[in-house]
Amino acid sequence: MATQDLVVRIGGEGGEGVISCGEILSKAVARGGLNIHAFRTFPAEIRGGLAMFQLRGSDGPARSLSQSVDVLCAMNHCGYDAYVHNIKDTGVLVYDPAFVTLDDRLGGRRRIELPLDEISKEVTGASRAKNMVAMGAMLAIFGPPVEYGVKLVADHFGKKGEDVVRMNQGAVEAGYKFAMEHMVELRRPFKLQPGRDEILVTGNEACALGAIAAGVEFVPGYPITPATPIFEFLCRELPKFGGKAVQFEDEIATLAAGIGASFAGKRVLTPTSGPGLSLMSETLNLAAMTECPITIINVMRGGPSTGMPTKTEQSDLKFAIYGTSGESPRCIMAPLDIYDCFWQTVRGVRIAEKYQMPVIILTDQALAYTSQNIPTPDLSEVDLGERLTPPLDQDRETFERYAVTETGVSPMPIPGVHDLMYMATGLEHNPKGAPNYTPKMHELMTQQRFAKLKALGKRIVHQHKVEEYEPEDTEIGVIGWGSTYGAIAEALENIERDTGVRIAHLHPRILSPLPEWRIRQFLGPLKKLIVPEENYTGQYAHFLKGKFGIKPIEIHKAHGIPFSSEELEKSIKEHL
Numbered sequence: 001m002a003t004q005d006l007v008v009r010i011g012g013e014g015g016e017g018v019i020s021c022g023e024i025l026s027k028a029v030a031r032g033g034l035n036i037h038a039f040r041t042f043p044a045e046i047r048g049g050l051a052m053f054q055l056r057g058s059d060g061p062a063r064s065l066s067q068s069v070d071v072l073c074a075m076n077h078c079g080y081d082a083y084v085h086n087i088k089d090t091g092v093l094v095y096d097p098a099f100v101t102l103d104d105r106l107g108g109r110r111r112i113e114l115p116l117d118e119i120s121k122e123v124t125g126a127s128r129a130k131n132m133v134a135m136g137a138m139l140a141i142f143g144p145p146v147e148y149g150v151k152l153v154a155d156h157f158g159k160k161g162e163d164v165v166r167m168n169q170g171a172v173e174a175g176y177k178f179a180m181e182h183m184v185e186l187r188r189p190f191k192l193q194p195g196r197d198e199i200l201v202t203g204n205e206a207c208a209l210g211a212i213a214a215g216v217e218f219v220p221g222y223p224i225t226p227a228t229p230i231f232e233f234l235c236r237e238l239p240k241f242g243g244k245a246v247q248f249e250d251e252i253a254t255l256a257a258g259i260g261a262s263f264a265g266k267r268v269l270t271p272t273s274g275p276g277l278s279l280m281s282e283t284l285n286l287a288a289m290t291e292c293p294i295t296i297i298n299v300m301r302g303g304p305s306t307g308m309p310t311k312t313e314q315s316d317l318k319f320a321i322y323g324t325s326g327e328s329p330r331c332i333m334a335p336l337d338i339y340d341c342f343w344q345t346v347r348g349v350r351i352a353e354k355y356q357m358p359v360i361i362l363t364d365q366a367l368a369y370t371s372q373n374i375p376t377p378d379l380s381e382v383d384l385g386e387r388l389t390p391p392l393d394q395d396r397e398t399f400e401r402y403a404v405t406e407t408g409v410s411p412m413p414i415p416g417v418h419d420l421m422y423m424a425t426g427l428e429h430n431p432k433g434a435p436n437y438t439p440k441m442h443e444l445m446t447q448q449r450f451a452k453l454k455a456l457g458k459r460i461v462h463q464h465k466v467e468e469y470e471p472e473d474t475e476i477g478v479i480g481w482g483s484t485y486g487a488i489a490e491a492l493e494n495i496e497r498d499t500g501v502r503i504a505h506l507h508p509r510i511l512s513p514l515p516e517w518r519i520r521q522f523l524g525p526l527k528k529l530i531v532p533e534e535n536y537t538g539q540y541a542h543f544l545k546g547k548f549g550i551k552p553i554e555i556h557k558a559h560g561i562p563f564s565s566e567e568l569e570k571s572i573k574e575h576l
Contacts, residue, residue: 003060004188008138009069009086011079014043014051017131018075022053023371024152025135025142029057030200030373031152032144033193037062037486038371041561042310050082057142059191062372063337063486067564071141071186073134074100075116092186094137096130112183119174129171136175141186144194146176197376203341203367203483206374207271207297208233210345212241213382216269216295218261219245220254222276225309226365227299230271251276255283255294262292263424265387265414267349269295274303274316277360281324284358288328288449290424291402291412293352293359293387297345300364302560311560312366314482315535317543320360321512327446329453330358332512336467336485339374341367344509350385355452356409362511364534366562367483387412396420400431404444408451457513466518467507475527476576477504479519479552481511481540483562484532490565491572501576511540514547528553530575532568 010025012018019040026038034057043049054069056062068088074080076099084105087093091109095102096116114137116130123129132153139149149172157165179186201209208230211219219238221231235245248254251272258268272280277298287294300316302308320332331351335344344361352359390399390411401422403410410431413420423433428445430436460466467485469492480488485507492503506522508515523529531541532555541554555571557563 003058004190005058006142006188007056007066007069008071008073009052009054009083010073010134011052011083012075013078014049016075018051018053021131021135022055024156025138026055026371027152027200028139028144028148029055029142031148031194033196034059034190035062036373037064039065040369050078064490065562065564067566073138075134077101119178120171123170123174124167129168132168132171133175136172137179140176140179141183143187143190143192146173198373199376200371200373201338202369202371203338203363204229205233206338206341207345210342211269212238213379214346214349215267215384216349217243217266218268220248220257220270221245222248222251222254224273224276226301226368227271227273230297251279252283255280258294259287259292262294267353269349271297273299273301277316285324285326285328286426287358288330289426291356293356295348295352295359297361297363299368300362308560312364312562313535313558314364314533316362317539320362329449330360331456331510332360332362333510334362334482336507338372342377346382350383353387354385355456356412357452362482364483389414390418390420392418394420401433402429402431404431404448407455408448453513460510460515466515469505471502471504474502474504475525477522477526478530479506480532481508484534487563487565487568488532491568494569495572523548528575530555530572532563534558534562
């Protein structure tokens with residue numbers, strides 16, 4: 001049987017329960033055995049403004065946001081007005097006639113009335129459960145039994161009391177019944193596979209789980225959208241594993257506390273977003289100079305300044321690589337998808353510990369708040385790595401904390417474990433840590449610090465931690481980074497299916513240091529290189545141009561919404 005795919009978008013106003021409707025629906029559909037990609041976007045305000053939840057369910061891969069939808073469920077005219085143009089020609093508008101006024105934009109597309117408010121009042125006596133009526137109706141379209149939704153409503157509303165649970169369960173059942181009577185033709189013949197060994201998580205949750213798996217012991221933090229859920233998750237869960245999460249007064253204090261804990265031998269991770277990373281820049285330099293391991297997860301959002309806190313963008317790359325005074329080595333990473341958020345967080349903490357330097361992991365708002373069901377990570381594959389420490393019998397007189405080594409990594413004593421003292425200062429210093437400003441010493445210690453990036457770069461090539469697709473006899477290639485992976489991969493698959501043109505694809509997980517040898521090998525046979533990214537200026541393309549002297553075709557998007565595979569397919573075809 002061919003792969004089936006269904007995209008449902010729920011649109012309404014903030015405060016109407018659009019997001020909670022979508023979240024419960026996602027869990028029910030995932031438990032029903034479909035692969036899902038659930039994307040949400042909402043205003044920065046607590047109430048009001050446009051809210052949208054889009055659920056893509058498939059019995060094959062569901063890797064990216066779809067621009068066109070099979071079903072638009074408009075809870076009010078706000079949802080209709082914003083998204084009517086996204087309905088496929090073969091798609092359907094499901095709407096509440098009491099709150100949606102149709103117009104010529106709908107064209108000849110099908111429409112089905114779903115009286116959400118009326119059903120909610122009839123079943124519960126109030127309008128506030130209409131989002132659960134919508135949830136029940138959409139669940140019926142995807143195919144899992146109504147019991148899945150009823151059980152999840154009990155889990156979601158359990159703390160609010162039995163009356164609230166029963167009211168919402170009644171609304172779900174009423175919506176499901178309505179859909180089975182009036183919308184059954186919208187269902188796809190999905191191959192449901194319940195009971196798979198999977199977890200349903202957002203990118204933020206996957207990062208938080210990765211931090212725990214990586215043995216992180218201390219998480220200093222300061223709330224900032226859209227990274228706050230990582231901190232909240234770790235505040236709740238890390239103490240169960242012997243760790244601590246502490247809120248500080250700002251991001252400057254956060255990173256300073258993290259450096260102190262790292263100096264004392266703890267594994268440290270802190271989540272933030274662009275404005276927070278900006279505040280950390282001076283302290284980030286201190287971590288590099290004192291060679292204290294620390295991992296920062298930067299969940300990128302639309303900028304500059306306060307910008308668009310609840311929208312996505314890949315615009316912090318240059319700042320992450322270069323955004324400090326002086327030349328300060330650090331590793332920059334970017335997970336490809338939700339599953340990768342877990343493993344690259346584990347890897348990032350390991351790299352920080354092994355190379356004794358800051359690691360910045362770049363995710364983004366879309367990845368952070370997107371939900372997918374992923375294979376349950378096999379914790380036996382987690383490699384914690386160890387920090388290089390001196391032997392316990394190391395002589396105090398001859399010990400050099402910043403001894404020059406081939407890899408740039410020198411033994412780091414742990415206070416209370418090793419009877420070795422040294423100076424850890426932001427000033428330039430000699431191998432013992434004592435301040436020293438001579439030209440020769442500055443050159444020597446700069447080489448020592450940057451030797452870590454060189455050693456790491458060689459390790460990247462050896463481990464081949466690059467996602468790649470290289471068909472033979474192709475002269476066109478795409479290099480991407482971060483969360484654009486799914487949209488690029490689907491776009492290239494569609495182009496190959498429709499036109500027979502095969503396009504190579506390279507997607508590094510470590511952006512600095514670049515896997516230069518692998519990229520040069522990839523570029524060798526190409527006549528055209530395309531670099532799509534979600535920022536206005538083409539930051540990664542500029543980085544590649546500076547390193548390799550190439551002139552790639554740049555595809556930019558800075559709308560606050562991630563690329564869809566359809567957008568990329570259209571743009572790439574224009575350059576074939």
